[in-house]
Amino acid sequence: MTRSVDVAVVGLGGVGSAAAAHLAARGLDVVGLERFQPVHAMGSSHGRSRIIRQAYFEGADYVPLLRRTYELTERLGFDVGRELLHTVGGLFIGAESSRTVTGSRASAEEHGIAYELLDAAELRRRFPVLRPAVDDVALLEPGAGYVVPEDVVAAHHAVATRAGADLRFGAAVTSWAADPSGEGVEVRTSDGTVRAGRLVLAPGAWASGLLADLGLPLVVERQVLGWFMPDGGVEPFLPGRLPIWIWEVPDGRQPYGFPALEAPERGVKLALFRGGPPCDPDTVDRTAGDVDVAPILDALGDRVAGLPGTRVDAAACLYTTTPDEHFVIGAHPEHPQVIVACGFSGHGFKFTPVIGELLADLVVDGATPHPIGLFDPRRPALATDGGRV
Numbered sequence: 001m002t003r004s005v006d007v008a009v010v011g012l013g014g015v016g017s018a019a020a021a022h023l024a025a026r027g028l029d030v031v032g033l034e035r036f037q038p039v040h041a042m043g044s045s046h047g048r049s050r051i052i053r054q055a056y057f058e059g060a061d062y063v064p065l066l067r068r069t070y071e072l073t074e075r076l077g078f079d080v081g082r083e084l085l086h087t088v089g090g091l092f093i094g095a096e097s098s099r100t101v102t103g104s105r106a107s108a109e110e111h112g113i114a115y116e117l118l119d120a121a122e123l124r125r126r127f128p129v130l131r132p133a134v135d136d137v138a139l140l141e142p143g144a145g146y147v148v149p150e151d152v153v154a155a156h157h158a159v160a161t162r163a164g165a166d167l168r169f170g171a172a173v174t175s176w177a178a179d180p181s182g183e184g185v186e187v188r189t190s191d192g193t194v195r196a197g198r199l200v201l202a203p204g205a206w207a208s209g210l211l212a213d214l215g216l217p218l219v220v221e222r223q224v225l226g227w228f229m230p231d232g233g234v235e236p237f238l239p240g241r242l243p244i245w246i247w248e249v250p251d252g253r254q255p256y257g258f259p260a261l262e263a264p265e266r267g268v269k270l271a272l273f274r275g276g277p278p279c280d281p282d283t284v285d286r287t288a289g290d291v292d293v294a295p296i297l298d299a300l301g302d303r304v305a306g307l308p309g310t311r312v313d314a315a316a317c318l319y320t321t322t323p324d325e326h327f328v329i330g331a332h333p334e335h336p337q338v339i340v341a342c343g344f345s346g347h348g349f350k351f352t353p354v355i356g357e358l359l360a361d362l363v364v365d366g367a368t369p370h371p372i373g374l375f376d377p378r379r380p381a382l383a384t385d386g387g388r389v
């Protein structure tokens with residue numbers, strides 16, 4: 001059976017769920033198509049915590065989007081009657097010249113984000129489990145913290161459904177075809193065809209398949225999360241006593257961690273930013289064990305007292321990375337009725353509310369007031385022969 005709607009959204013994970021919610025809230029007739037069940041652990045939006053921050057070492061250009069995403073995350077929490085934005089603070093630690101410290105500081109200065117700079121002695125005094133080197137410093141951002149990805153995705157599903165969107169789970173999109181006129185798209189799925197005026201493609205780690213015609217140089221990386229029970233227990237790791245932290249070590253690796261956010265027996269979560277092995281999302285091993293968490297612990301060394309302690313769990317998650325680590329958001333270069341949102345390069349979750357909003361702008365108005373030039377699908381770094389050095 002063929003159905004005709006204003007807009008189809010492919011993928012109802014972090015980004016697609018937000019797009020569906022914003023589009024439906026604007027009164028459009030929306031169909032969302034997701035191959036798995038709601039809030040699954042097969043893609044990029046699971047693992048029970050994601051860092052959110054505004055002092056952004058990846059580039060000050062992201063800060064206006066971050067400010068808006070904070071507002072939208074709070075509003076979404078209000079809409080579903082649940083706290084979604086947890087500002088437990090954040091520490092960005094490293095040598096004074098490290099990218100983590102200089103970049104966080106530059107963006108905070110440029111945009112007037114509240115922060116404190118702590119030297120190693122002050123860092124130890126305030127957060128006794130941390131063991132900085134004598135020349136480490138830390139930027140403390142009180143407004144940083146975390147969101148629970150499963151809660152945010154479920155909230156976007158709820159808001160979308162409440163506004164009338166038809167969200168279909170267990171519906172895998174096999175192909176799509178755009179009308180050469182620039183109006184209309186046909187989307188084929190495992191259980192029928194949908195005709196839509198516009199199409200939003202937010203397929204996460206599966207983007208290369210659905211966007212093969214663009215030849216985007218996306219690399220899917222397997223990234224492992226580990227949960228550890230510290231020697232001596234979680235007491236010094238409780239929120240209020242320890243914020244989220246990212247620690248750039250001298251060779252440039254960035255282990256990071258969360259306070260003890262879950263039931264005490266879950267311990268604390270640790271991971272490593274970037275550098276995971278390339279993989280195929282259809283065949284990757286999603287179970288993880290000691291071998292998989294070893295690189296996290298190797299990068300962390302003995303910088304946090306009580307860790308690694310005992311491992312209590314581990315999970316695999318997928319990054320979809322571009323050569324310059326900026327997102328890919330914009331109209332498909334050949335089909336203006338198709339909007340592409342992929343390549344979130346391991347740092348996209350915190351932005352999902354604002355990305356949903358700006359995708360709705362692109363669908364409804366063909367443009368957005370949000371600054372998205374950095375994410376242009378036609379930028380030189382995405383030329384298949386360029387970018388990577």
Ligand SMILES: Cc1cc2nc3c(=O)[nH]c(=O)nc-3n(C[C@H](O)[C@H](O)[C@H](O)COP(=O)(O)OP(=O)(O)OC[C@H]3O[C@@H](n4cnc5c(N)ncnc54)[C@H](O)[C@@H]3O)c2cc1C
Nearest residue numbers: 011013014015035043044045051173204317344348349350
């Ligand atoms: C270990 C780890 C830690 C991270 N930490 C952070 C962090 O601290 N802060 C942060 O901001 N970001 C973080 N990220 C990144 C962030 O989680 C991702 O950028 C974000 O979740 C990407 O969302 P997405 O919608 O693109 O992908 P997903 O949420 O995976 O959604 C894509 C969806 O598309 C569906 N789909 C694909 N193909 C089809 C098809 N053919 N038909 C139907 N449905 C389809 C998939 O099933 C999936 O549900 C982390 C990621 C990982 C893996």
